[in-house]
Amino acid sequence: xxxxxxxxxxxxxxxxxxxxxxxxxxxxxxxxxxxxxxxxxxxxxxxxxxxxxxxxxxxxxxxxxxxxxxxxxxxxxxxxxxxxxxxxxxxxxxxxxxxxxxxxxxxxxxxxxxxxxxxxxxxxxxxxxxxxxxxxxxxxxx
Numbered sequence: 001x002x003x004x005x006x007x008x009x010x011x012x013x014x015x016x017x018x019x020x021x022x023x024x025x026x027x028x029x030x031x032x033x034x035x036x037x038x039x040x041x042x043x044x045x046x047x048x049x050x051x052x053x054x055x056x057x058x059x060x061x062x063x064x065x066x067x068x069x070x071x072x073x074x075x076x077x078x079x080x081x082x083x084x085x086x087x088x089x090x091x092x093x094x095x096x097x098x099x100x101x102x103x104x105x106x107x108x109x110x111x112x113x114x115x116x117x118x119x120x121x122x123x124x125x126x127x128x129x130x131x132x133x134x135x136x137x138x139x140x141x142x
Contacts, residue, residue, distance in 0.1 A: 035062045038123065040074055043140040046125060048083065048133060057130040064123040064139060068115035075142045076123055078109040082135020084128040085109040092119030101128045 127133035
């Protein structure tokens, strides 16, 4: 399995990106500690808080992982009553594939995606805007 190496871009709305392209023998330690893995059919609770991964715009983020097979379709939904939800989906190499702010309505986010290839995709939970927000959230994968 490949290990993902993440770094911060210095721009507002920045996305965690790969610091280097992984190779099959790459054993580097991620700069960001993953929150957990989420699987299709699961709903997980989380908390954005000071001390989480810091995005380029100064907001906090949690990074979840999804193991997908080629052609697998899934829906990621982020809901929070504490902050305006913002989601990003990154491919196994850290490239941004999708993002959403209000796709699930009421300040909640939703991404529908079909994986082009098998791999460990990253789901970045963040708040919309460049002012850090904290609070509980629910992340669902269907």
